[in-house]
Amino acid sequence: MKRGLIAATAVAGMLVSVAACGSSDNKAGADGYKGQKLTVWVMSGSNPAEWTKQVSAQFKKKTGATVEFKVQQWNGIQQKLSTALSEDTPPDVVEIGNTQTAAYAKAGALADLGDLKKDIGADWNASFNKAAMADGKQYALPWYAGNRVVMYNKKIWAEAGLKDLPQTRNQLFKAFDAIKKKTDAEPLYLPGQNWYFFDGLTIGTGADLVKKSGGKWVSNLGDPKVSKAMDIYKQYQAFSDAPKNKDEATPQQAEVFAKGRTGAVIAMGYEAKTAIAANPKIKDDIGFFTIPGETAAKPEGVFLGGSNFAVAGMGKNQDLAKEFLRIALSKKNDGQMVKEVGWTPKSPDLADAAKGNPAAAAAAPAAEKSAGTTPLIPQWAAVENVPNPIKNYMTAVLNGKTPAAAAKDIESEINARLAKQ
Structure with missing residues (x-):
């Protein structure tokens, strides 16, 4: 991948x-x-x-x-x-x-x-x-x-008076809040359809995206553990002005970060090179830390791609x-x-x-400690074909639908794709 x-x-x-x-x-x-x-x-x-x-x-x-x-x-x-x-x-x-x-x-x-x-x-x-x-x-x-990390702008974090890197999710959210209140920067750039970050959150909540029913694989998107992961994503996205109906590649989030007024992005490490290529002056301002989880003992769940x-x-x-x-x-x-x-x-x-x-x-x-992948079944490949229905689910929830209702809207499409294999 x-x-x-x-x-x-x-x-x-x-x-x-x-x-x-x-x-x-x-x-x-x-x-x-x-x-x-x-x-x-x-x-x-x-x-x-x-x-x-x-x-x-x-x-x-x-x-x-x-x-x-x-x-x-x-x-x-x-x-x-x-x-x-x-x-x-x-x-x-x-x-x-x-x-x-x-x-x-x-x-x-x-x-x-x-x-x-x-x-x-x-x-x-x-x-x-x-x-x-x-x-x-x-x-x-x-x-x-590789798995995602927090790529942050050291200069903006200093402007917000942030000296220590967060060790828990709540500490991270407090840091974003400080950036929002004390600077003119966007705390986090996170579009609504960063699907692989969301998949990591489902790994962290112990959710399964598919289940067996009648001997066939079917969607499990209505599971409360999936809803919990989506709620966490929604908390992250609340600190961002990014579009709710776009992913991290439209536009490239590293190029947004390169403009110098974004506190952080959830990124793959190699995206730093993209940011530096777009704006060489930002090189010394870039830092990284592990995405913190609910407790300091275990990082946030991540997709290992x-x-x-x-x-x-x-x-x-x-x-x-x-x-x-x-x-x-x-x-x-x-x-x-x-x-x-x-x-x-x-x-x-x-x-x-x-x-x-x-x-x-x-x-x-x-x-x-916290890594996983998408479901490792041959049938899963079809689910992620463009347009990925789970991205539509994410946007729907961010726009106000309940996770249960949003899941119900797309489960028939996921099941149809799973049945083709």
Whole structure:
């Protein structure tokens, strides 16, 4: 999932069911793959320059083979990837959004990576790895993921007399109130349809967005725990002048923040670069902290969005592909992803890497204690297709409807989408 903002879409129906029976033509050891080339599909913006450079060099040194990264665009990737994985010569390794992995696994398109996970990922955060599994089996390995933090303007907080960062949700709301009363800044920029922030709140309240009924998955949006999460969102949004019928990308919230009169945004860490690109003068004013929860002991619930690496089930170079994954997902290279991009550390050993990136350091506590994803069922992908009905639910509640009434209005649409899979 690109930066946690790209909605998962339904896997194209053309993907044929294939057994994970591919094999490597060469099972030799170090330097035994000399002259071979491994094809790895990555999404635009996913593989940062230094990470790519060091992984490529390490892979060639260890195996004698070369790796070709083929960059794909998010637009239309579901159909393109579905087609590629069903062919006799698929890409060897593919990047798949973490909320989309279950759909490809169900189609039989991915190799089982359980043994590899035991070798290299014994200490990975369970929240990261959960989205790489389906039906109890390991069909992918987590590459990177991130969760939202509070990105705040230090100058505005100082104007409001705020010296200590909030440790609880109530303290955060009091800070927003102080900004509102003591400055001319907007305390928080939060449009009404920041769906992934809302999903995090449902994780925090223990809500399930779907449930089983008559052997089928159906909407659970009417659950009181979902209503509680929406009420929390409404409390946040009350501090914002942002439109109630837009999401964080229309306009890009980082560009709004860059203007210098916004106290805070609920953001992914990489959004700081967007803000600085729009206004370089704001660089030294940007700070980050973990989104505080109801108590200081547990941060707010967060959606952990990112991507997994998977091996094509029909691939002919599975042994070499696994060697690539051993290198690409080593602690050294995972640490590079954290430092270079600001992704959330997926193991305790990456804590030092996070210290070099304030956004990653702020994201880590919630990822460890309060993270989750959207429902990890193949049917869920269709729910988030544009237009996402849950965004309409959010706007309706913010405009005065009760959560129960707003849920009732869209549950038939959610159920219809769930039934298509």
